[in-house]
Amino acid sequence: MVPGDAGSSPAMRAGGGSAPPSTPPEKVGTDAPPLDRLRPAPPPPADHAADAVWGAAAMAPARERLHRDHGGMRLHQILFNLAEIQVRRGEEGFRWDGEGWWGGDVNRLVLKSEGEARFGRVAEAAEVQLLYSRAIGPYHDLQAGVRQDLGAGVRRTYASIGIEGLAPYWFETEGTVFVSDKGDVLARAEAWYDQRITQRLVLQPRVELNLAAQNVPEQRIGEGLSTAELGLRLRYEIRREFAPYVGVAWDRKVGITADYARADGIARGRVAAVFGVRGWL
Amino acid sequence: MTFRRRDILKIGSAGALTACWPGWAAAVSPGLPAAPPTVNGTDIELRIAHQMLRIGRREMHAIGVNGTVPGPLVRLREGQDVRLTVINDLPDEDTSIHWHGVLLPFQMDGVPGISFPGIKAGSRFTYRFPIRQSGTYWYHSHSGLQEQMGHYGPIVIDPAGADPIGYDREHVVVLSDHSPMHPHTIFERLKQQGGYFNYQKQTLAGQIAGRDQGPAERRRWGKMRMDPTDISDVTGSTYTYLVNGRGPADGWTGLFRPGERVRLRFVNAAAMTIFNVRIPGLRMLVVAADGLPVRPVEVDEFQIANAETYDVIVVPSEERAFGLVAEAIDRSGMAFGTLAPRPGMPAIAPPLRHRPLATMRDMGMDMAAMDPDMIDMSSMHMEMRDRRNAPALPLGPGIQTISPMPADRTDEPGQGLADVGGKVLVYTDLIATDRNPDRRAPSRKLEIHLTGNMERYMWAFDGRKLSEVKDPIPFTAGERVRITLINDTMMNHPIHLHGHFFELVTGHGDHAPRKHTVNVQPGGMLTFDLTADAVGDWAFHCHMLYHMHAGMMQVVSVRPAAAA
Numbered sequence: 001m002v003p004g005d006a007g008s009s010p011a012m013r014a015g016g017g018s019a020p021p022s023t024p025p026e027k028v029g030t031d032a033p034p035l036d037r038l039r040p041a042p043p044p045p046a047d048h049a050a051d052a053v054w055g056a057a058a059m060a061p062a063r064e065r066l067h068r069d070h071g072g073m074r075l076h077q078i079l080f081n082l083a084e085i086q087v088r089r090g091e092e093g094f095r096w097d098g099e100g101w102w103g104g105d106v107n108r109l110v111l112k113s114e115g116e117a118r119f120g121r122v123a124e125a126a127e128v129q130l131l132y133s134r135a136i137g138p139y140h141d142l143q144a145g146v147r148q149d150l151g152a153g154v155r156r157t158y159a160s161i162g163i164e165g166l167a168p169y170w171f172e173t174e175g176t177v178f179v180s181d182k183g184d185v186l187a188r189a190e191a192w193y194d195q196r197i198t199q200r201l202v203l204q205p206r207v208e209l210n211l212a213a214q215n216v217p218e219q220r221i222g223e224g225l226s227t228a229e230l231g232l233r234l235r236y237e238i239r240r241e242f243a244p245y246v247g248v249a250w251d252r253k254v255g256i257t258a259d260y261a262r263a264d265g266i267a268r269g270r271v272a273a274v275f276g277v278r279g280w281l
Numbered sequence: 282m283t284f285r286r287r288d289i290l291k292i293g294s295a296g297a298l299t300a301c302w303p304g305w306a307a308a309v310s311p312g313l314p315a316a317p318p319t320v321n322g323t324d325i326e327l328r329i330a331h332q333m334l335r336i337g338r339r340e341m342h343a344i345g346v347n348g349t350v351p352g353p354l355v356r357l358r359e360g361q362d363v364r365l366t367v368i369n370d371l372p373d374e375d376t377s378i379h380w381h382g383v384l385l386p387f388q389m390d391g392v393p394g395i396s397f398p399g400i401k402a403g404s405r406f407t408y409r410f411p412i413r414q415s416g417t418y419w420y421h422s423h424s425g426l427q428e429q430m431g432h433y434g435p436i437v438i439d440p441a442g443a444d445p446i447g448y449d450r451e452h453v454v455v456l457s458d459h460s461p462m463h464p465h466t467i468f469e470r471l472k473q474q475g476g477y478f479n480y481q482k483q484t485l486a487g488q489i490a491g492r493d494q495g496p497a498e499r500r501r502w503g504k505m506r507m508d509p510t511d512i513s514d515v516t517g518s519t520y521t522y523l524v525n526g527r528g529p530a531d532g533w534t535g536l537f538r539p540g541e542r543v544r545l546r547f548v549n550a551a552a553m554t555i556f557n558v559r560i561p562g563l564r565m566l567v568v569a570a571d572g573l574p575v576r577p578v579e580v581d582e583f584q585i586a587n588a589e590t591y592d593v594i595v596v597p598s599e600e601r602a603f604g605l606v607a608e609a610i611d612r613s614g615m616a617f618g619t620l621a622p623r624p625g626m627p628a629i630a631p632p633l634r635h636r637p638l639a640t641m642r643d644m645g646m647d648m649a650a651m652d653p654d655m656i657d658m659s660s661m662h663m664e665m666r667d668r669r670n671a672p673a674l675p676l677g678p679g680i681q682t683i684s685p686m687p688a689d690r691t692d693e694p695g696q697g698l699a700d701v702g703g704k705v706l707v708y709t710d711l712i713a714t715d716r717n718p719d720r721r722a723p724s725r726k727l728e729i730h731l732t733g734n735m736e737r738y739m740w741a742f743d744g745r746k747l748s749e750v751k752d753p754i755p756f757t758a759g760e761r762v763r764i765t766l767i768n769d770t771m772m773n774h775p776i777h778l779h780g781h782f783f784e785l786v787t788g789h790g791d792h793a794p795r796k797h798t799v800n801v802q803p804g805g806m807l808t809f810d811l812t813a814d815a816v817g818d819w820a821f822h823c824h825m826l827y828h829m830h831a832g833m834m835q836v837v838s839v840r841p842a843a844a845a
Contacts, residue, residue: 029791030784030810032722034763039724044752045840049818050396053388058398066394071746071832077473105739135678138734169503196484240477
């Protein structure tokens with residue numbers, strides 16, 4: 001059907017089945033092993049074949065586009081894992097934890113923010129981080145940049161470095177170390193897991209731990225584990241990008257941080273019913 | 282009524298875009314004329330424009346050719362010369378047409394940035410080339426993601442002499458996938474969240490009900506961060522699967538008279554879907570693969586990967602309707618048509634079968650399948666991502682796994698078809714009817730890894746995206762090279778080399794099947810011999826559209842030895 005084989009070839013002497021039974025059939029065509037002395041690959045050509053036909057000036061922008069369109073795209077995503085109202089006895093507040101990224105597969109600019117506030121008041125805790133993110137493995141990104149606190153009280157600035165990624169057994173994990181402009185060292189570890197109950201109903205246990213390498217009395221943070229937050233949220237994915245949820249969140253100040261709270265007359269631990277939407281675009 | 286080709290051209294050139302479908306794909310198709318007219322006009326005009334496509338009760342945006350999706354059937358004859366003028370009526374984007382499987386000079390191959398500059402909005406381009414072959418082929422855009430939006434159509438080339446495949450009637454069956462979501466959005470979602478389109482995941486409810494993997498197996502796969510339900514990246518959750526541009530509810534019907542030999546020319550024009558094709562109640566005689574004749578093989582079902590074509594003969598002897606079932610590989614939906622002796626005779630669509638689960642073999646590490654005597658534990662590295670299993674690969678974020686023990690899977694049914702019963706076509710069944718034109722032993726060997734990361738949705742050859750690659754893969758004109766593709770991922774990759782046919786190394790000597798597109802099964806490997814006989818630069822890529830868009834593409838260069 002294709003030129004070069006118009007049925008004009010001589011009788012098929014080499015056909016495997018036609019060999020005499022006494023001698024092993026000669027291996028022909030694709031059955032034949034490669035030659036003993038293999039040739040090396042030629043060097044890549046210096047020219048582009050199409051330039052000779054259509055002109056280099058016409059081909060250059062098309063070639064650039066070709067490369068950009070096949071692996072070089074820049075994309076973005078803004079995701080709020082938590083965006084919720086927290087209802088406690090006598091006080092309502094809200095809580096958020098989200099991030100946005102812009103960039104390619106390996107290098108990205110990341111903006112993160114998390115915090116909580118009571119309605120009508122300055123946020124108790126709020127922060128933003130601006131980070132450069134680089135993929136360092138199939139599952140993990142190394143992220144470095146700055147964090148700025150925006151909530152009530154002392155507003156510190158930190159250098160931030162951390163790793164975010166997917167751990168075995170599908171745990172989403174994040175670990176970050178912060179060094180403040182006063183030299184204080186803090187750290188945070190965060191993990192969550194999406195337990196799919198049905199195709200759209202998902203239970204997400206989540207834990208966040210904050211740690212400090214020293215006492216920071218003006219921020220009411222004590223050395224060691226300072227706060228722990230546990231959450232259990234049940235969401236329904238109307239679409240992947242839009243999933244209302246209900247759940248419970250429990251947070252507690254620990255150790256010296258708890259002592260600070262006691263001295264300030266603030267509760268060390270509290271439980272909230274939460275209602276929110278996990279959303280991204 | 283039957284549309285003839287010149288009528289289709291009339292519709293196109295008049296710009297009277299009233300017909301939603303081309304004549305050859307009419308709702309009830311009597312079949313193509315038994316003796317198609319010789320193309321007397323060697324000038325064909327194809328106009329690319331936005332249009333609406335009605336699927337079921339829904340109007341969806343599409344890019345069509347001459348006002349239809351799929352585009353008109355381009356019917357040619359071996360030995361003729363053809364001039365195809367493509368008019369770009371898109372308001373603000375380039376377009377192109379690649380003639381898939383057609384042997385032609387590289388500058389007519391239609392890949393912007395490799396073969397030519399592309400066709401600017403509002404302009405036209407005339408392709409000119411001689412037709413040197415016959416069979417079932419197709420054409421599609423190679424610009425952006427237009428193929429996903431309907432920019433494709435079939436090509437049938439009649440042999441210069443008598444057709445070696447005897448038949449009384451023929452139908453072209455173009456399978457495809459269409460989504461109301463814009464293809465750029467589909468790609469963005471794939472990058473943003475792994476498994477975005479998969480609504481057949483394993484769940485707690487399923488586990489309680491005893492479905493799918495047991496707890497130990499789930500833990501094992503969870504530890505590897507691998508999802509065994511990840512069969513298709515884009516699924517029936519957004520796609521409607523089409524037969525000749527029609528959804529399952531729209532009812533495409535191909536007519537036959539009982540006792541006739543009916544030739545069905547299947548083309549998989551889908552962007553992201555591998556189909557499992559069967560016609561319950563009829564056995565199918567596979568007579569051609571990728572346009573070229575093969576020794577007839579009788580099957581109950583065959584898997585057709587993106588961009589492949591298969592010609593089959595069926596002989597329905599009963600006076601009844603038969604369902605033509607093309608089930609998506611992940612069983613999230615099906616394309617459905619009818620073969621019937623009369624219009625209006627409905628066939629019953631069978632229910633979707635249960636979706637398959639990927640196995641350890643799909644990750645290139647099935648120890649059980651190995652010959653125990655062959656196992657030399659000291660030299661084996663069974664980790665999922667061990668540098669020693671592919672020392673040349675850049676072990677970056679784009680490589681999630683490296684198959685430690687990739688198996689040649691050309692004798693295995695496609696994913697999910699091992700246990701469906703009946704005879705399923707496998708690649709080793711294909712034997713060319715004609716002796717291969719080049720019967721030399723290879724003078725060079727080349728290994729190419731198909732790599733990826735499903736979590737980041739990164740895909741590449743040898744871990745390098747086209748956007749990162751400077752040099753082409755070089756060949757000397759006329760050299761014979763044995764190329765092995767190693768699939769280091771858990772997904773299927775239908776790999777297409779432009780401008781050439783290659784011979785699969787599947788044990789058929791000088792009657793190896795010659796193909797232009799070949800599916801490499803998950804965790805498997807596949808070898809073919811290539812005679813690099815077409816001087817020029819050629820595209821080489823995965824025909825999963827979004828894999829290609831993510832970077833799973835390179836340029837192959839063929840240069841005369843003197844220049845090398």
